[in-house]
Amino acid sequence: MSFTENDRKFRSNSGKSFPDGDGYDAQRIVDALAEALRADFGSAPSSVKRIARLTRANERAVRNWMDARNGPRGENLIVLMQHSDAVFEIVLMLAHRVHAPGGTFLTRLRKELMDAVSTIDEWEAGQA
CATH class of the missing domain: 1.10.260 (434 Repressor (Amino-terminal Domain))
Structure with missing residues (x-):
């Protein structure tokens, strides 16, 4: 049994597409x-x-x-x-x-704040 010669060789352009909203x-x-x-x-x-x-x-x-x-x-x-x-x-x-609750933005911001506080603590400890 052989394949037909009438096979589609390209994709059709009439498919679903995203609406062009934004x-x-x-x-x-x-x-x-x-x-x-x-x-x-x-x-x-x-x-x-x-x-x-x-x-x-x-x-x-x-x-x-x-x-x-x-x-x-x-x-x-x-x-x-x-x-x-x-x-x-x-x-x-x-x-x-981007600023949805629970996004990684808040997690990253919390980590940066904690790093800043620890840097301040280390600096203050070195000054004493």
Whole structure:
């Protein structure tokens, strides 16, 4: 049994697309997510395997996410947000919710404040 010669050789252009509400098209979202993944996990082959284990996705799919060819499905995006601060922040930014309660902004700000207080304490101890 052989394959037919009438196979489709290209993707159709009539598919679902994101609405153009705030100027975000699908490719910009995919590019931003790919950049966030590379920032948190790196671009080595071992990072692809690690992300595939975390999301239980196929390694080829993860490579496509990191190369900005496709974006992750909703379930995988939620898992990525659980394990990656960069992905979490980029999703909040794309949704215009950067200062949402519970965001990593507050966590990072708390850590910076604690570091500043410990530096002041160390300086004061050295002056005494």
